[in-house]
Amino acid sequence: DTAVSQTPKYLVTQMGNDKSIKCEQNLGHDTMYWYKQDSKKFLKIMFSYNNKELIINETVPNRFSPKSPDKAHLNLHINSLELGDSAVYFCASSSGHNTGELFFGEGSRLTVL
Amino acid sequence: SQQGEEDPQALSIQEGENATMNCSYKTSINNLQWYRQNSGRGLVHLILIRSNEREKHSGRLRVTLDTSKKSSSLLITASRAADTASYFCATDEGGSEKLVFGKGTKLTVNP
Numbered sequence: 001d002t003a004v005s006q007t008p009k010y011l012v013t014q015m016g017n018d019k020s021i022k023c024e025q026n027l028g029h030d031t032m033y034w035y036k037q038d039s040k041k042f043l044k045i046m047f048s049y050n051n052k053e054l055i056i057n058e059t060v061p062n063r064f065s066p067k068s069p070d071k072a073h074l075n076l077h078i079n080s081l082e083l084g085d086s087a088v089y090f091c092a093s094s095s096g097h098n099t100g101e102l103f104f105g106e107g108s109r110l111t112v113l
Numbered sequence: 114s115q116q117g118e119e120d121p122q123a124l125s126i127q128e129g130e131n132a133t134m135n136c137s138y139k140t141s142i143n144n145l146q147w148y149r150q151n152s153g154r155g156l157v158h159l160i161l162i163r164s165n166e167r168e169k170h171s172g173r174l175r176v177t178l179d180t181s182k183k184s185s186s187l188l189i190t191a192s193r194a195a196d197t198a199s200y201f202c203a204t205d206e207g208g209s210e211k212l213v214f215g216k217g218t219k220l221t222v223n224p
Contacts, residue, residue: 042216
């Protein structure tokens with residue numbers, strides 16, 4: 001009965017590959033997010049979707065493409081992976097896009113070799 | 114852009130002591146939130162304080178907000194080893210829809 005679940009938890013891949021991370025929330029929330037946490041623990045917002053509509057696109061390279069098939073799912077596809085993409089990617093959700101409480105998934109650690 | 118800056122970056126205390134972490138931010142806000150992150154886990158929401166509130170309590174947590182100084186503090190009283198984690202403040206930049214996190218304070222509570 002995990003509220004926000006993301007898969008895979010760990011991802012190790014070579015430079016230049018394409019990979020996807022999936023996220024699902026069962027909280028009935030309208031808004032979902034992707035955050036990137038770097039090696040220094042700095043957490044930066046990447047994207048936000050409200051009811052399948054893109055709300056925030058925070059100057060992320062266009063190699064990153066989010067997709068929200070419905071309001072319970074927000075997937076992240078990354079093309080042509082680079083070393084600098086290595087990080088932990090967190091999915092989160094909230095009941096509205098008014099910056100109330102966020103519910104986070106457990107993170108997906110991506111390592112690009 | 115980075116909004117919140119936590120201070121100190123790292124804090125080590127003994128069980129039973131109080132832990133105080135500070136957060137400073139740059140723009141006006143509607144609310145400020147504190148989150149906890151255990152090692153290797155996701156962030157967990159602790160408390161939200163609105164811009165018109167000055168103090169809020171939740172169990173052993175006490176949060177203060179000084180909008181004139183653009184700063185907030187998180188006090189954990191009677192700390193326990195299980196409180197060992199990183200603590201982040203987060204604000205909505207100028208009331209935007211974006212929640213921006215600081216770099217966090219790493220708290221270690223020694224048994």
